[in-house]
Amino acid sequence: MADRLTEVLCDKSLKDGFVLGIEGPWGSGKSSLLKKTIKKLSTLEEPPAIVEFNPWLVGDKLELIREYFIALSEALESQPDAAIGKSEQAKKQVKEGLQKYSKHINTGANLLSIGALLIPQLEVGSKLARKLTESFEDLSEPEPLHKQKEVLEQALRKICRPIIVFVDDTERLDPPEVMETLRLLRSVGDLPNIIYVVAYDRSAMVRNIGLALKAEDLEATGAAYLEKIVQATLQIPYPEDFALRRWLKAEVLELCQPNEDSSLQGDAIERLNLVIDKEGGRMISTPRDVIRLMNNIKIAWPAIGGFVDVADLIWIHLLKLKRPKLYHWTENYLNGFAEVARGTARASDPEAHYKELLEVAAKDYNPESIDFFHLSRILPGLKKQNYGPGDCEWTTYSIDEEELENLTRFRRLGSPHYYRYYFALGQNQGFIPAQEIKAALQEIQAKSKELKDRLLTAAKERFADGELHYPVLLDSLRPHMPTIDADSRKFFLRCMIDSVDQAIKNSNLRHTTSNRSVSAAKSILYYTTKQGSQMNRELKKIISSEASLSFAADLVRDLVNDTHYSIRFSAEQTTKLKGAFADRLSKDPRQLVLAACPNVVLSMWNACATDREDFQAKLTELFSDTQNLITVIGADDARRTVYSTEGNWRPLVSSYYEDLTGEPGLKKRIESIAMNKDQYPPNLQPAIQNIIDGLKDQKEYEKHWN
Template sequence: MAKELDSDRAVEVSDNDEFGFVGIAEKLAPRVVEASKGDGMVIGLEGRWGSGKTSLVNFLRSELKGAEAEHIHTITVAPWLNGDTASLVNSVLEPIADVLHLIENEAATPEQQAGAEIAENVGQIRELISTYGSQTARKLAPVATLAGYALPGMQAAGEVLGAAAALMDNMAERPLTPTALKAEIIEKIRALDVGFVVILDDLDRLEPAQAVEVVRLVRSVADFPKVAYLMCYDRDVLADALSEGLKVKDGDLFLQKIVQLTFAIPLPEPFDLRTQFRQEVLKLYKELQGIDLAGDALEDLESAVDQEGQGLATPREVKLALNGIRFTYPSVKDDVYFPDFCRLHLIKTTHFKFYKWLESYLSVRSIIVSGDGRVGADEKKRCGKELKALLPSQKPDSARSIWHASNFVPGIEARQPAKDTVFAATPQYKDEEFVSLKRLGSPFHYRFYFALTGPKTIMSDADIDEALHLSREDVPGLIESLAGYAKTTRQSGRTWFEHILDRLEDRVIGELDEEQLSGMVTGICEVMDTVLEIDNVPRFFAPSLGRLAGRVVGECLRRLNGMNPERHHKLALWIAAECSSINWIVGGLLRTELFHHGHVGNGDQRTSPEEWVFSEDLLQELLDIARKRISDQELQGQILAMPDVSGFMYGWRDISGEDEPKAWVTQVTIDDEVFLQFLQEMRGYAVSDRVYYPLHQQTLEIFFEDADAVVDRVESLVESEHAAEARNIRDAIKQGEGF
């Protein structure tokens, strides 16, 4: 990768300094050195978690090495790694004693005989510090015991330490008190030309009891001259820990008693965090995709970083977002839109609750779009209220506003009431853009952003691509494949064939070449009667399957006509004369075109010539072919076995007029059983308090010479061997009067 996963370790090499910490350390180090030459000073280096405190400390430590020439020694302690008070005391005092031991040895060498007095002085200080540490550890032991820290196989560490200190008291004839020891140590240290900088890092990781003892240690245990303490912590976190550990209302006030001055980690310069994030993700994209991100995608990325990147507050948050992208993007780079992927990881890092809301909302919306489920008013209300709470701003340019989020989350609007905020209808062009670019808002791709795999109710892009490949290279194979999809149902009971029709949106069709357009039209048309036989149930709140197919075929034919009119004409003639799905051709494709040309209906479905699938002249040519084909006696003998008899009969009526269908009905319905069967096939459907399948008076008038005679005949059959069927039809006729 352009950069490996970042373990979030503090920066130690100046070349990796991305936020100016080296410059801060260079200016801060001399002031810390001066503080170590006085009577003792406690400096608070404050910054929130992830702000770079430890990185700054690393650079500061490097700068302080130069101060060793001035006999200023740096000691680093991580109290949160020490399990008890004894080790905490020793971790501060023993390094001081070790430094003094080195000074003692240097002063005792032959070349340094004149320093014998210094060596004696240092030796005394070392002994005093050792005794002082034991005395102090005994004093603090009860607190450590209360904190609950224990060593394996032993009593609580505080108890052990207290016993050890008591034993030392018994061995000494007249042990000095801690106060006396401290006074003697102070007196002797003042006489030495040596100072210490004690760095106490990560104090905000301590448990409350530990936090209390650390600050007490700094103030009371090791409060020596020529010692400067640099305490590193998140002020709010440490103050809360002190409040809990001391059982006081305001831990910050107690902290002020300990710390004489503070230096706060400065905020990164404006846009530094976003700039670093942008640079790193662009490197990653180029490495994985082999090209630079450019054009609209680059603009979308910059917009995402500028908006969602406003929430970045610390270098650590940048690392978290980058690590999430580096870790997962290589696995889904062909299934997601890179700018949206980066946007989502910024949201995950800076606004995690909104991230979880997005995952839930997009999953539900995907099921709605695929037709595998619905959402009720209560669920809409709950979802909308949550969104309003998460994005309360009313300013369109705010990253915390619904206005802004609607640019990448489909179906959300800043409206009242709450239920109208979510799952709103979206323009077709917007949905097509989401799908074609594989954006976060695509119902077919959203899950790759969260789970690295596609939704179970959605066909993979690989399968869709295979269908498009077959449309160019193997049309018989496409027909077989589509027929198989028509026989395979999803969880909702709908077929995968219907899903393919949904995926073939105008934008996808717009990218097909001539061969693919022709092949797709041929494949869909050939399987439509098979499809209707398997799945011809009414779609009460959505277009019928036949209409969905008509949309796809129509768009393919219109585009083919623009590319190659001759091929379009040839394919249209084949559809009318040879396509095996005569039921759908007559009752669906051609009948719809008649409405669009304004030849049937009341004209409200007439469209502009630019939207016609066939020109007026070509349509008339196709109708002549269809009339001749319908007049075939063998075909008419198969009408009652068709999957959509009603659709075919109305199509026949619109293509040839009422006389031919009426004559055929009169002939075939002489037999009572066929009569009732035909009436059953001609029932419509309606939704009120439940689903009804009425038989309308108008239908009887269109296809029978005498509608009243039909009603009388049905009534006469109620007492016949066909009683059940007759009563069913009689009820349907009565229902038709009410709709």
């Protein structure tokens, strides 16, 4: 269209002056068309004098007139003499005519001095400023307006090439500013060899004119006034939807550069096409929409390109620009969903969140349509409750571990580990940075000893809320296990098992039950190890000789209680594994004292031991050293937890240990330790205090229930 407009503007029939309107809604590409046309005109062999006039940048009425005539003067000055006339005298006549004429246009304003007209805008001391200042100051009293206009017209007709004035951004003007601009065009619109190209949104322009004139019928009055000034119009054609979508896809692919190492392949490409065709088709209607969307993507991409899914990124930025209410709902929902998925919060009123979603998404996503199923592929936890005829009820915050693993593996918007990159150019607090996850995966593949150091560090470091990094790191790595070769997975398991007890020791909850470090490690183990002989060999290795005894005890508890769906062994296999655990403790009972959760280990040793006399003898011998006894029964996992409507207690049942050992006086020994706390060294004082608190809770608990 720029080529055709260039031809029109160069037509000789416009030599008597012309005002051409370029009409199109906001964002339809009017400014782009003007820029392309100016570029085309500038490359002509004999280019016209081009004036780019933006009234939106001008302050008041006086400034508007001054800026306009300065722009004309500068355009003339930039032209070679051959383009303006045969001599410098012809150029001077045009400029002097413009200066005189400009003084009369500003009705009701002070006469403009040449200093006010030029000096603020031109370089001080320039040849043009000096010459025009001198000529203006030498002028006699102004001639009548019609005489000055005749002189100016005669001078302009001598110009070999036209002056083309491009006026843009008129739709940003307030109604009074619109009227001043139109009055200026009306005053100079019939001057020869000056062509005006005015870009505007017709509906906005007509309304502003009507408002400025205080008309009753805004549209009719505004349209009639506009027709008196604009002699012809060109309508920006409504862009074809498929052309805008094709343009958007080309821009995205150019930015993201899909290749073998890129995440933008296979299913990701299909989802990108779906987002561009579906959501793009609904939300993109003008070239400006594409430009604004890509500007947002280009700003974010360098920082987050390696940590996001392209299709999801396009989708969320479309919402940000075109559906802000749905965008904010999505951000708030994903914040809550991440906490629920981590197990650090419970979903509050999923039905209410679903109703809020319907309110903000009704325009695009009907719950009875296929579009809502498409939405559920983007937003995690959005599940249909029933599939009966006419039943369209959905719920939110539905946790599906397999879905979460896939979302995390492919860095989707719904991943609790990656979602913050889509909103804040970085991860949320409480999650391992994606750079660290990437580094850990590289260490797994390379079987680097640095991986174990990383895990041990994660077993000590905490987030702001007090949670250890360790379980979060394991949860982040688990979805990537299918992409790792078997040998590298085995290496990872060894490093993990060697470090998990350290994480248990540093946990706020010194127990394997409901301990996130334990559950995360077990998920990795069961996820990466096949059922059958491979699982049997792996568990035997862990139970018999691996470093993390408390973790091994928790695995044995799953065997003893048959509580984990991932462990399915025959009775013979289970007996052998239990025997291996009992043998390990029987050979070296002191391992119990060094364990992160000694009472979990003791409980499982008791459950697995087949020789009761040997078990009691080994335990009695271990407890004969009072320091060993204090360490075990003073551990945090020695005290049980009892909840009731009457109160909560954490009793220490001393008789339990007496029964285990078969030693009649053990209960009194424990009570004596509590009564004589000061006799023991400082390193045992925390454990003894725990014993004292546990015995106190035991008495209160018994008193309440007896």
